[in-house]
Amino acid sequence: MTLSIETPALLFSATSLILLAYTNRFLTIAQIIRSLKKSYDEEESKLILLEIKNLNLRLTLIRYMQLFGVMCLFLSVFAMLLLFLGHQLTGIYLFGLSLLCLLISLGLSFWEISISVKALRLHLSDLNDKY
Structure with a gap:
């Protein structure tokens, strides 16, 4: 079995874009946490604490x-x-391991997005009766 040097290079652009997207998600959530922490310091709400935990x-x-x-x-x-x-x-084995790392990263991304969707649905649940 042979593998050309170009094959692992195919992951560069995809992985770079994924890492950029992850960084943007991280920065957005960090900003939201800072805002919620400030709100929690002003008004100790259990709901805010649960959102921060999430x-x-x-x-x-x-x-x-x-x-x-x-x-x-x-x-x-x-x-x-x-x-x-x-x-x-x-x-070849290292390239296979790199693909496994990419799969794990994408799986974790799906888990994180699922948590985000559940939180948003819970946040909007009181609006269901209004529309």
Whole structure:
């Protein structure tokens, strides 16, 4: 079995865009948490505390999404280096490992999005009777 050096390079643009999207999600949630923390300091509401807890879980998931995304990119580059140096079998295994990291990252992303959708539906549940 052989793998060309160009194959791992295909992940570069996709992984870079995914990491950018993860970073944007992280920054948005961090801003919301800061705002909710300020609101909680003014009015100790249990609802605000639950929202912060939910967002904290999402931040943790995003951190792991980013970790596995970076590992995907790192392993792809390392696989390319090994392929360049003629270590075909090791390069193939590392590329497979990079694909596994990408799958884990995307799975965590789906989990984080699911949590976000549930939270939004709960937040909007009082409007269901009005429309």
